[in-house]
Amino acid sequence: MMTMALWPRRRKRRGFLKWGILFILLLIVIPWGISLLFEDELEIKIKGDTARVRVLNHQTNKLMYLGLEEYLVGVVAAEMPASFPEEALKAQAVAARTYAVKRLQIPDPRIKNLNQDADLSTNPAINQAWISSEEMKNRWGVWGYRAYKKKIIQAVQETAGQVLVYQGQLIDPVYHSSCGGGRTENSEDVWKFQIPYLRSVACVDHQDRYRETVNTIDLARLDKALGTSLQSIPVSKLQTGKNYIQVMEKTGTGRVKTMRFGNTVISGTELRSKLGLASTWFDWQVKGESILFVTRGNGHGVGMCQYGAAAMAEQGKDYRQILTHYYTGVGFAKISY
Known part of the structure; x- marks a missing residue:
């Protein structure tokens, strides 16, 4: 039987133990939290990322010299919600890479008119959107920044070098936010030309903020x-x-x-x-x-529907299945740096 004299000692030891555990946890958690708050960059290391692109930042009007895969991280972050499933982000990475490499092959005169040395632009009106790490932090917050950027880097890394081709040629992989949950559009109904891989296809029914x-x-x-x-x-x-x-x-x-x-x-x-x-x-x-x-929907409606891609990923489809659904008759190739 416990005596009255021993009871206060036990309580005191338990109190010391609780404070000791709390102190150890603080030693672990506080430095980790500080590192999140003050770490400036998540380093992007993608094997073979030796191709350099010259990107005109339309906000600063300055040229940025980036690795192609590094550039794509900023594009995927800008063009698709980072909360989307991994396979949808991978599909976006492949489409964005194909778009960029196509522009390296065939320069866009609208970009050259702005700066003869530029390959690409961050202006979404004439090129793919792109955001910096600082803009990612502003968009997602400090805590979301690490998780989402890591997720996007992984999507880019796991598809590194992959592009879309039709009959051996790079395609123009246009995409849009939401088709509205019906069908995507034929290219000739939006622009002048009938493009064989930009055919109207049924889209997976999906709910999104552009439904109406x-x-x-x-x-x-x-x-x-x-x-x-x-x-x-x-x-x-x-x-x-x-x-x-x-x-x-x-x-x-x-x-x-x-x-x-x-x-x-x-x-x-x-x-x-x-x-x-x-x-x-x-x-x-x-x-x-x-x-x-x-x-209903948001965008021109041609090519990959991003919300549809997310819905397909949620149904278990991988990025290759998503891309071959939205771009008729395409195949995959790998670029060499």
């Missing part, structure tokens, strides 16, 4: 953007008469191909660009002195 987007555009802004004069027409006529606003033609996937506003006929692609719509898959309605556009 609502834009209300007043007639004054629309007239200015399109060069029309809809403000001069009574709203009652705009609401009831097809003579003023009408969808003239749709693509096979249901997206708007051409639309008429008064005497002006405009392509769906140009309309999307001028009005800042998420996609050309939309319904519209006159609401007072504005037009309400309800769009």
Whole structure:
């Protein structure tokens, strides 16, 4: 039986033990936390990354000299949510690498007009988007930065050197954020040319933040953007008469191909660009002195759907299966540095 004299001693020893364990944990955790807060870079070491690319940073207007695979880490981080499954990130890495190498083979005159020495640009309007490590930290926070950047480096590293080819030639692997959960688009319904590997394919049904987007555009802004004069027409006529606003033609996937506003006929692609719509898959309605556009998806709809790629990865498909689904008839090749 425990005596009253021994009980306080036991309690004291247990107290010392608890404080000792806590002290040891603090010795381990605090330095680790400090290293996360103050470590400037996660070093990117990818075997064979000897190819150098000259990238024009459109924000600073300065050239950056990067390893190709190092550059791709910043592209994947900018172009696809880092929370997506690993196989989707790998698919993005291969598509981004193919796009970059294609631009090295055939220089983009828009980039050369900005800087003759540049191979690529970080401007997403003319090239692939790219973000720096500092921008990654701002986007993901200090704790997310380490986990997400490591995940992206792994996706790039595990597909190192892999590119997509069609009949032995590098493809233009265009991609977009979300097709809206239906089908991707044929290239000729968005641009001028019919490209054999950019065919409309069924997309895996997926939920995403671009499932439905609502834009209300007043007639004054629309007239200015399109060069029309809809403000001069009574709203009652705009609401009831097809003579003023009408969808003239749709693509096979249901997206708007051409639309008429008064005497002006405009392509769906140009309309999307001028009005800042998420996609050309939309319904519209006159609401007072504005037009309400309800769009599905985000982007041009051609090539790989990124949200669809994530859904395929969640179903157990690997990056090769994802890429061969969205790019018809393509194969894989490996570039030598």
